[in-house]
Amino acid sequence: MSKLHVSTTVNGDPVEYLCDPRETLLDCLRDKLNLTGAKEGCGTGDCGACSVTVDGRLVCSCLMLGVEAEGKEIETVEGIADGDVLHPLQKKMIEYAALQCGICTPGILVAAKSLLEKNPNPTEEETRYWLAGNLCRCTGYDKIIRAVMDTAAEMREAS
Amino acid sequence: MDYHSPASFAEASALAANATGITRFLAGGTDVLVQLRSDLVTPDTLIDIKKINGVSDITRNADGSWSLGVAVTGAEMSEHPELGRDWPGVVEAMDLIGSTQVQGRATLTGNLCNGSPAADSVPAMVAAGVTVTVTGQDGTREVAVEDIPTGPGKTSLAKGEVVSAINIPARGNNGGDAYLRFIPRTEMDIAVVGVGVSLRLNGDTVTEARVSLGAVAPTVLLVEDCAQAVIGTTLDDAALDALGAAASAACNPIDDKRGTIAFRTEVAGVLAKRAAKIAYARAKGEDV
Ligand SMILES: Cc1cc2nc3c(=O)[nH]c(=O)nc-3n(C[C@H](O)[C@H](O)[C@H](O)COP(=O)(O)OP(=O)(O)OC[C@H]3O[C@@H](n4cnc5c(N)ncnc54)[C@H](O)[C@@H]3O)c2cc1C
Numbered sequence: 001m002s003k004l005h006v007s008t009t010v011n012g013d014p015v016e017y018l019c020d021p022r023e024t025l026l027d028c029l030r031d032k033l034n035l036t037g038a039k040e041g042c043g044t045g046d047c048g049a050c051s052v053t054v055d056g057r058l059v060c061s062c063l064m065l066g067v068e069a070e071g072k073e074i075e076t077v078e079g080i081a082d083g084d085v086l087h088p089l090q091k092k093m094i095e096y097a098a099l100q101c102g103i104c105t106p107g108i109l110v111a112a113k114s115l116l117e118k119n120p121n122p123t124e125e126e127t128r129y130w131l132a133g134n135l136c137r138c139t140g141y142d143k144i145i146r147a148v149m150d151t152a153a154e155m156r157e158a159s
Numbered sequence: 160m161d162y163h164s165p166a167s168f169a170e171a172s173a174l175a176a177n178a179t180g181i182t183r184f185l186a187g188g189t190d191v192l193v194q195l196r197s198d199l200v201t202p203d204t205l206i207d208i209k210k211i212n213g214v215s216d217i218t219r220n221a222d223g224s225w226s227l228g229v230a231v232t233g234a235e236m237s238e239h240p241e242l243g244r245d246w247p248g249v250v251e252a253m254d255l256i257g258s259t260q261v262q263g264r265a266t267l268t269g270n271l272c273n274g275s276p277a278a279d280s281v282p283a284m285v286a287a288g289v290t291v292t293v294t295g296q297d298g299t300r301e302v303a304v305e306d307i308p309t310g311p312g313k314t315s316l317a318k319g320e321v322v323s324a325i326n327i328p329a330r331g332n333n334g335g336d337a338y339l340r341f342i343p344r345t346e347m348d349i350a351v352v353g354v355g356v357s358l359r360l361n362g363d364t365v366t367e368a369r370v371s372l373g374a375v376a377p378t379v380l381l382v383e384d385c386a387q388a389v390i391g392t393t394l395d396d397a398a399l400d401a402l403g404a405a406a407s408a409a410c411n412p413i414d415d416k417r418g419t420i421a422f423r424t425e426v427a428g429v430l431a432k433r434a435a436k437i438a439y440a441r442a443k444g445e446d447v
């Protein structure tokens with residue numbers, strides 16, 4: 001089967017690629033666009049390491065085909081920092097040592113950013129439920145949750 | 160695998176009717192992609208229905224009924240300001256599916272047509288009396304949700320048939336619905352038992368009831384004996400006990416590591432009572 005041509009926007013930049021219809025958006029981001037921030041932890045929607053947003057909606061890029069990205073706006077972890085300036089969430093994750101191996105971190109950052117855009121003042125319970133689809137085998141979650149809650153507080157003060 | 164994104168349901172139906180080998184429709188893909196990635200099902204033909212006009216629309220019709228496009232996601236249902244006020248049980252059932260990420264993609268249609276006996280939204284839709292519009296080569300027909308699944312992974316949809324709309328009836332006055340499931344964890348798990356209940360009251364007395372059980376038989380069940388146990392009562396303890404007993408009696412579950420037959424049968428009774436109490440309170444206008 002011939003490859004399909006896809007035009008989409010990733011982190012604000014128009015991009016194009018050719019893909020087999022079986023390839024996921026995650027495959028296309030990593031293997032065709034060299035955006036290796038999103039990770040494949042499971043490939044079946046369970047771990048959230050592949051989290052990206054599509055037209056502002058948080059999804060698992062392993063559960064979406066590359067061809068489905070046609071005409072969409074994709075945001076990945078690579079778009080979170082502003083050049084060399086880290087996003088407040090990234091700074092807090094470092095400050096709280098909320099990562100060890102780091103495999104889950106890109107997905108957590110994308111998911112947490114999406115939460116704070118929707119709800120700048122989430123409760124701890126809301127934060128834990130929102131991130132329930134982002135598994136971490138290292139940290140025990142507590143530092144991640146505290147980093148997100150503290151970022152939310154700081155961003156509310158700043159705005 | 161051939162990928163198609165037709166612009167109409169007629170075209171989608173024609174593509175499916177003329178396809179050879181395994182055909183799948185692609186709504187949110189949260190079942191299709193998992194099956195593809197785990198080498199369980201690799202479709203020869205994949206028909207993406209998301210480019211069809213109106214598939215993401217949630218519409219309240221003049222008579223109070225609702226029409227939902229087949230690609231409306233769980234997240235869009237939960238965010239809708241009025242749908243959940245009319246049908247909190249349907250919305251809460253859909254909202255139980257997967258994580259935030261899965262909610263961004265998963266649909267009622269996919270949950271139904273995947274044919275899992277444990278599909279969370281299906282008992283809630285059955286209790287609510289939801290129907291689907293099915294488009295085939297000879298036009299469209301309207302089918303009750305309980306008539307779609309025929310066994311694990313199987314549906315009554317013929318080759319070339321595609322679900323083209325979800326129709327939720329008008330809630331009307333003094334009605335309420337609820338869905339509860341049991342899972343071994345608090346999030347991200349498959350129902351061991353699911354129960355959907357929809358009631359209508361006249362004063363304190365139940366006048367209409369629909370009770371549906373999930374994950375306790377090869378298909379989701381609509382249990383008439385459960386409805387009869389509560390109709391004409393004020394949902395007093397005797398009625399609740401009769402409801403629980405009827406729910407347990409309807410069970411024909413599997414035995415697996417997630418729940419034994421005895422456990423699933425007992426829990427079905429317990430959840431039926433609890434869900435009925437919530438539906439009753441909602442029918443009374445209480446915010447639960
Ligand atoms: C991490 C994770 C957690 C999950 N948790 C739950 C859970 O808690 N409870 C639960 O019930 N499910 C769960 N699921 C399963 C899945 O998310 C749901 O079944 C979902 O509702 C499927 O919808 P979809 O739009 O993604 O379907 P798709 O994957 O797009 O399609 C599913 C099936 O429906 C058919 N189909 C789709 N559209 C149509 C149409 N218009 N006409 C005819 N057939 C059609 C397809 O051919 C396919 O067979 C989970 C999945 C994942 C990955």
Ligand code: FES
Nearest residue numbers: 041042043048062
């Ligand atoms: S890789 Fe997508 S959820 Fe695990």
Ligand code: FES
Nearest residue numbers: 100104136137138
């Ligand atoms: S830091 Fe290792 S998985 Fe989260």
